[in-house]
Amino acid sequence: xxxxxxxxxxxxxxxxxxxxxxxxxxxxxxxxxxxxxxxxxxxxxxxxxxxxxxxxxxxxxxxxxxxxxxxxxxxxxxxxxxxxxxxxxxxxxxxxxxxxxxxxxxxxxxxxxxxxxxxxxxxxxxxxxxxxxxxxxxxxxxxxxxxxxxxxxxxxxxxxxxxxxxxxxxxxxxxxxxxxxxxxxxxxxxxxxxxxxxxxxxxxxxxxxxxxxxxxxxxxxxxxxxxxxxxxxxxxxxxxxxxxxxxxxxxxxxxxxxxxxxxxxxxxxxxxxxxxxxxxxxxxxxxxxxxxxxxxxxxxxxxxxxxxxxxxxxxxxxxxxxxxxxxxxxxxxxxxxxxxxxxxxxxxxxx
Amino acid sequence: xxxxxxxxxxxxxxxxxxxxxxxxxxxxxxxxxxxxxxxxxxxxxxxxxxxxxxxxxxxxxxxxxxxxxxxxxxxxxxxxxxxxxxxxxxxxxxxxxxxxxxxxxxxxxxxxxxxxxxxxxxxxxxxxxxxxxxxxxxxxxxxxxxxxxxxxxxxxxxxxxxxxxxxxxxxxxxx
Amino acid sequence: xxxxxxxxxxxxxxxxxxxxxxxxxxxxxxxxxxxxxxxxxxxxxxxxxxxxxxxxxxxxxxxxxxxxxxxxxxxxxxxxxxxxxxxxxxxxxxxxxxxxxxxxxxxxxxxxxxxxxxxxxxxxxxxxxxxxxxxxxxxxxxxxxxxxxxxxxxxxxxxxxxxxxxxxxxxxxxxxxxxxxxxxxxxxxxxxxxxxxxxxxxxxxxxxxxxxxxxxxxxxxxxxxxxxxxxxxxxxxxxxxxxxxxxxxxxxxxxxxxxxxxxxxxxxxxxxxxxxxxxx
Numbered sequence: 001x002x003x004x005x006x007x008x009x010x011x012x013x014x015x016x017x018x019x020x021x022x023x024x025x026x027x028x029x030x031x032x033x034x035x036x037x038x039x040x041x042x043x044x045x046x047x048x049x050x051x052x053x054x055x056x057x058x059x060x061x062x063x064x065x066x067x068x069x070x071x072x073x074x075x076x077x078x079x080x081x082x083x084x085x086x087x088x089x090x091x092x093x094x095x096x097x098x099x100x101x102x103x104x105x106x107x108x109x110x111x112x113x114x115x116x117x118x119x120x121x122x123x124x125x126x127x128x129x130x131x132x133x134x135x136x137x138x139x140x141x142x143x144x145x146x147x148x149x150x151x152x153x154x155x156x157x158x159x160x161x162x163x164x165x166x167x168x169x170x171x172x173x174x175x176x177x178x179x180x181x182x183x184x185x186x187x188x189x190x191x192x193x194x195x196x197x198x199x200x201x202x203x204x205x206x207x208x209x210x211x212x213x214x215x216x217x218x219x220x221x222x223x224x225x226x227x228x229x230x231x232x233x234x235x236x237x238x239x240x241x242x243x244x245x246x247x248x249x250x251x252x253x254x255x256x257x258x259x260x261x262x263x264x265x266x267x268x269x270x271x272x273x274x275x276x277x278x279x280x281x282x283x284x285x286x287x288x289x290x291x292x293x294x295x296x297x298x299x300x301x302x303x304x305x306x307x308x309x310x311x312x313x314x315x316x317x318x319x320x321x322x323x324x325x326x327x328x329x330x331x332x333x334x335x336x337x338x339x340x341x342x343x344x345x346x347x348x349x350x351x
Numbered sequence: 352x353x354x355x356x357x358x359x360x361x362x363x364x365x366x367x368x369x370x371x372x373x374x375x376x377x378x379x380x381x382x383x384x385x386x387x388x389x390x391x392x393x394x395x396x397x398x399x400x401x402x403x404x405x406x407x408x409x410x411x412x413x414x415x416x417x418x419x420x421x422x423x424x425x426x427x428x429x430x431x432x433x434x435x436x437x438x439x440x441x442x443x444x445x446x447x448x449x450x451x452x453x454x455x456x457x458x459x460x461x462x463x464x465x466x467x468x469x470x471x472x473x474x475x476x477x478x479x480x481x482x483x484x485x486x487x488x489x490x491x492x493x494x495x496x497x498x499x500x501x502x503x504x505x506x507x508x509x510x511x512x513x514x515x516x517x518x519x520x521x522x523x524x525x526x
Numbered sequence: 527x528x529x530x531x532x533x534x535x536x537x538x539x540x541x542x543x544x545x546x547x548x549x550x551x552x553x554x555x556x557x558x559x560x561x562x563x564x565x566x567x568x569x570x571x572x573x574x575x576x577x578x579x580x581x582x583x584x585x586x587x588x589x590x591x592x593x594x595x596x597x598x599x600x601x602x603x604x605x606x607x608x609x610x611x612x613x614x615x616x617x618x619x620x621x622x623x624x625x626x627x628x629x630x631x632x633x634x635x636x637x638x639x640x641x642x643x644x645x646x647x648x649x650x651x652x653x654x655x656x657x658x659x660x661x662x663x664x665x666x667x668x669x670x671x672x673x674x675x676x677x678x679x680x681x682x683x684x685x686x687x688x689x690x691x692x693x694x695x696x697x698x699x700x701x702x703x704x705x706x707x708x709x710x711x712x713x714x715x716x717x718x719x720x721x722x723x724x725x726x727x728x729x730x731x732x733x734x735x736x737x738x739x740x741x742x743x744x745x746x747x748x749x750x751x752x753x754x755x756x757x758x759x760x761x762x763x764x765x766x767x768x769x770x771x772x773x774x775x776x777x778x779x780x781x782x783x784x785x786x787x788x789x790x791x792x793x794x795x796x797x798x799x800x801x802x803x804x805x806x
Binding site: 030102103104105106157158177178179180181183187188190192197198232235236239240244347348351 | 403404405409410422424425427428429430431432433434435436437449450452462464498
């Protein structure tokens with residue numbers, strides 16, 4: 001599931017004291033620049049994302065209109081801010097972690113290059129983290145040591161994945177979308193209704209406020225026993241539905257609620273199916289779509305019925321952040337699973 | 352049951368350019384068209400794929416990538432990443448500009464990050480990049496909804512894409 | 527005396543140079559293309575080891591801040607800005623055209639021009655001259671079309687430099703001016719008059735071996751920068767350079783200017799002065 005390993009660095013030398021290690025994590029995989037500082041496995045000393053921070057006057061400077069892909073200009077002020085907030089200096093860092101896949105390559109390279117440089121000049125180990133693999137670790141961060149084996153649903157941007165995790169560093173993808181991801185389907189259907197991209201939050205709001213009424217949309221691949229997903233048929237169904245309305249007014253609330261019912265049904269059913277198939281004691285949900293209150297509500301109901309424990313992070317840790325990256329890196333550091341300074345960046349997940 | 356119904360026969364390539372239209376009755380037909388397209392592309396192809404949501408753009412590109420030696424499971428929508436890079440011989444760039452709001456956003460990206468100079472590049476939702484693409488020999492594919500089926504119109508003014516038109520014409524059964 | 531590290535990754539080449547006590551003490555120059563990010567930090571480590579310098583010993587960092595490849599420029603600047611931040615040393619940005627200009631013969635009298643291709647028919651252009659042993663830009667870099675640049679340049683000597691996709695002949699130099707219009711890269715319309723002038727203008731420097739083409743450039747520039755011009759620089763200009771903002775953002779047809787530092791808090795940068803000759 002991880003990126004192909006680069007040359008492994010030596011295991012960090014043991015320290016006489018049992019002081020928990022302090023790690024820095026950087027994430028520049030997409031539009032936003034994120035940094036986090038962590039002590040041990042769970043104590044977050046700082047967790048900053050440019051688009052959120054820049055809205056605060058204390059950050060200084062002129063607030064940019066859109067904080068996208070400006071990683072080079074943003075990363076150092078963010079790092080300074082994080083260190084100041086945590087009240088630590090560069091030399092107190094024990095390791096440097098960075099998301100090196102997947103995402104927009106030119107953006108990832110800013111983060112990986114800054115991280116490598118820090119690791120080299122500070123003489124600390126470098127840890128490359130798979131951003132998608134980091135999403136479930138938002139749950140370890142917030143809920144503590146979860147019982148293995150675990151079944152994770154990760155619905156983040158262009159990825160919808162089911163991951164069976166037997167132990168830290170032992171897991172595999174057991175289900176994935178064969179075409180559109182769930183979040184993508186939601187954002188594109190929202191666009192059809194005229195909501196600005198990404199329209200996920202608006203869809204969630206409508207799904208919470210409305211019942212589907214008489215509307216119902218197909219649940220793709222639901223009954224074939226497979227753990228893979230397919231959402232492009234659902235997207236097309238909505239498109240045809242709107243075309244058939246031929247300009248007549250559409251009851252947006254119920255239609256969108258019905259659409260989201262279809263999305264949720266597929267996600268929840270397949271996740272629980274996977275949990276039963278792999279006999280996992282618990283299920284986690286993470287990624288941007290996991291911030292949906294309606295989806296969380298539905299998962300709670302169905303998991304309770306099925307007698308399976310359910311974990312999900314608070315909404316702010318569902319969207320992209322470096323704290324989850326820091327948590328995964330903390331486990332890697334403790335296990336001595338570090339990378340070399342020749343760490344590569346990859347635009348895509350390995351097949 | 353025929354999978355294809357030919358539209359207008361390919362016009363002679365030359366100053367006026369070439370054009371052809373295919374009727375795609377099913378996803379299998381879209382895939383077959385994509386495979387034929389991928390096999391016939393020149394080395395530095397630029398393929399602009401237009402069409403509404405759900406018209407089959409990614410399906411077509413997935414098949415074209417398969418013909419170029421890329422594992423089709425690796426071909427996913429680049430809506431969020433903007434650019435997917437599929438390593439291989441050749442390496443394929445798959446771009447999706449759907450979520451860019453303003454043409455200026457494209458200037459923040461190095462052209463070489465998304466417009467591969469040495470290998471094939473497929474671009475979904477290319478409209479926002481049109482000013483930057485002017486002058487580069489390209490093949491334009493337009494996918495339309497046609498009831499439950501699709502129509503695919505292919506055009507190019509550049510002679511290097513002539514094999515594509517021949518390959519697509521060969522898909523249509525004899526009348 | 528000044529210990530300095532120079533980094534330039536604005537083209538497909540990983541170009542590094544080290545000054546120890548004011549003298550060139552090693553360099554690295556390799557055509558890396560997309561592999562620059564993978565090897566850059568280790569190469570810098572090896573270079574400094576070879577010069578007997580720890581990173582903490584560096585007084586100043588120089589970095590090529592474009593124009594050129596966006597991704598490439600970001601990589602070099604990421605390294606330089608990070609080192610500067612952690613080590614508490616100033617980072618001075620040097621534009622690509624100055625690096626090219628510094629490779630010409632200091633005996634070249636009068637104004638000469640440097641062109642660097644952008645995309646399609648657009649080029650970056652700036653006029654230079656040698657004065658007192660240093661190369662000096664006479665005007666800010668402009669992004670313009672080759673045709674307009676040619677009109678401005680007239681009969682004056684001009685260097686045309688091309689960076690672009692990795693060429694199949696890795697041993698070839700970055701085409702410093704020795705190209706005719708027929709060798710012009712795809713999409714760059716270089717008027718033939720400019721190319722012809724280039725050959726005569728840079729005759730002395732074309733004796734430079736291809737694999738060392740950039741190294742003297744960076745080292746020469748370092749030597750030039752560690753002296754007079756910066757003493758006379760305006761405080762703001764020095765601070766802007768010290769911030770090392772990327773200059774690769776190109777707005778077609780417009781003047782080429784670095785974007786305003788909207789994200790950065792006001793900070794007092796340490797004022798950097800060249801070490802006097804008397805100090806060891």
